[in-house]
Amino acid sequence: MTTLLIAGGRVLRPDLTVERADVLVDREAGEILAVEPNLAADRDTEETLSAEGGLVVPGLVNAHGHGAMTLLRGYADDKPLDAWLQEDIWPVEGVLTPEDVRAGTDLALLELIRSGTTGFADMYFHVGEVAEAVDAAGLRGRLGHGVVTIGKDEEAAQADVDEGIEMAREYDETADGRVTTALMPHAPHTVGSEYLDQLATAADDLGVPIHFHLNETQEYVDAIDAETGQRPVDYADDHGLLREDTWVAHGVHLTAEEIGTLAETDTSVVHCPASNMKLASGMAPVQTLLDAGVGVGLGTDGAASNNDLDAFDEVRDAAMLGKLAADDAAAVPAEAVVEMATAGSADALGFDSGRIDVGANADLAVLDLDAAHLTPAHDLVSHLAYAVRGSDVRHTVCDGDVLMRDREVLTLDAEAVRRRAREAASAAVDRVE
Ligand SMILES: N[C@@H](CCSC[C@H]1O[C@@H](n2cnc3c(=O)[nH]cnc32)[C@H](O)[C@@H]1O)C(=O)O
Numbered sequence: 001m002t003t004l005l006i007a008g009g010r011v012l013r014p015d016l017t018v019e020r021a022d023v024l025v026d027r028e029a030g031e032i033l034a035v036e037p038n039l040a041a042d043r044d045t046e047e048t049l050s051a052e053g054g055l056v057v058p059g060l061v062n063a064h065g066h067g068a069m070t071l072l073r074g075y076a077d078d079k080p081l082d083a084w085l086q087e088d089i090w091p092v093e094g095v096l097t098p099e100d101v102r103a104g105t106d107l108a109l110l111e112l113i114r115s116g117t118t119g120f121a122d123m124y125f126h127v128g129e130v131a132e133a134v135d136a137a138g139l140r141g142r143l144g145h146g147v148v149t150i151g152k153d154e155e156a157a158q159a160d161v162d163e164g165i166e167m168a169r170e171y172d173e174t175a176d177g178r179v180t181t182a183l184m185p186h187a188p189h190t191v192g193s194e195y196l197d198q199l200a201t202a203a204d205d206l207g208v209p210i211h212f213h214l215n216e217t218q219e220y221v222d223a224i225d226a227e228t229g230q231r232p233v234d235y236a237d238d239h240g241l242l243r244e245d246t247w248v249a250h251g252v253h254l255t256a257e258e259i260g261t262l263a264e265t266d267t268s269v270v271h272c273p274a275s276n277m278k279l280a281s282g283m284a285p286v287q288t289l290l291d292a293g294v295g296v297g298l299g300t301d302g303a304a305s306n307n308d309l310d311a312f313d314e315v316r317d318a319a320m321l322g323k324l325a326a327d328d329a330a331a332v333p334a335e336a337v338v339e340m341a342t343a344g345s346a347d348a349l350g351f352d353s354g355r356i357d358v359g360a361n362a363d364l365a366v367l368d369l370d371a372a373h374l375t376p377a378h379d380l381v382s383h384l385a386y387a388v389r390g391s392d393v394r395h396t397v398c399d400g401d402v403l404m405r406d407r408e409v410l411t412l413d414a415e416a417v418r419r420r421a422r423e424a425a426s427a428a429v430d431r432v433e
């Protein structure tokens with residue numbers, strides 16, 4: 001066994017207390033071996049990371065996004081969801097090559113590592129490229145092909161469903177278990193009902209979870225109502241999409257009955273506050289979801305509706321918007337948002353991560369607390385919720401491997417990644433214009 005020691009700092013524990021402790025990691029198993037004060041390096045210790053003056057936190061988990069949309073960051077802003085997708089985003093996505101998706105995903109992974117995110121969910125296409133990128137960059141990803149059948153003839157629709165199933169089969173449990181998959185119908189109204197049934201059956205066959213956009217805008221809710229006369233949650237439930245391992249994105253426009261059904265079926269909801277604000281989709285009832293016992297995680301959504309992948313921004317936005325939505329400054333407190341971005345998102349994705357504890361995945365980040373905007377330090381959980389930024393991350397570790405040391409990313413050539421993404425983005429835009 002070889003070990004990695006993270007020494008000299010304070011540690012955020014699963015109960016959100018902070019203690020002085022070192023963290024010892026089994027590199028081969030990718031697991032945390034010990035969390036105790038004064039652990040010394042021994043002959044098994046290959047590497048020591050300094051956490052002096054810092055705080056060791058679980059690597060954040062970004063539970064909803066579209067990685068390669070980094071290529072479209074700043075390409076089209078200030079529009080509502082439907083117009084933005086149909087007029088701007090989908091035309092460019094239509095010309096993206098597998099190499100483009102690789103370049104955009106690499107850029108996303110670079111940004112995630114640099115801001116202390118170690119686990120994420122990705123709904124996109126050319127999933128083979130995404131899986132290879134995640135394997136090489138060293139993060140943990142739950143990946144899927146976003147299936148859309150609306151507006152396609154039967155052959156094309158079936159081909160998209162088949163691709164979703166094939167990708168989930170091919171890449172599940174690859175990259176030493178860091179890459180897992182899910183079946184990802186884009187949304188209840190963009191995938192035909194017979195195809196939803198096929199995907200639900202495939203999820204049983206393959207033993208993988210289901211993920212989709214749910215009740216993101218009033219228009220999305222109205223589309224299902226017009227088609228079926230049902231609320232989308234009932235419709236999704238009738239098609240067997242709501243399960244203990246299902247996680248849905250957004251959940252902005254939900255009735256009390258729908259929230260009850262999500263709780264009963266153990267479906268997790270991933271809140272994406274920045275995307276919801278930017279597209280004016282609405283305010284998710286986050287405190288009501290928490291009160292109902294629904295598992296809640298956090299996501300950035302794609303970089304084109306955010307416009308960055310810094311999960312610490314999302315944590316702060318979730319607390320702010322949660323209070324506004326509940327009209328109550330005590331709603332969605334600091335502890336709740338920190339929990340959502342760590343254990344909440346990890347649980348939603350089925351990762352044994354999101355907690356610094358013996359036996360958990362060694363997915364963690366070390367934050368530098370030595371900064372003007374983090375002074376003084378009355379309460380570090382408050383800082384995590386309201387003041388820390390992704391740029392405060394000093395080291396990032398996933399599965400026992402160091403992905404960033406002293407702000408130098410070790411698994412990606414940052415310069416080359418940015419150059420390739422710039423080139424891919426401008427060539428793609430040139431092809432549509
Ligand atoms: N196979 C599909 C692609 C689906 S990937 C997932 C899709 O979700 C889109 N997307 C990004 N953000 C959002 C959102 O907030 N709501 C709904 N869709 C989104 C994204 O642009 C991407 O096209 C096709 O051929 O069109």
Ligand SMILES: [Zn+2]
Nearest residue numbers: 065249301302
């Ligand atoms: Zn999305």
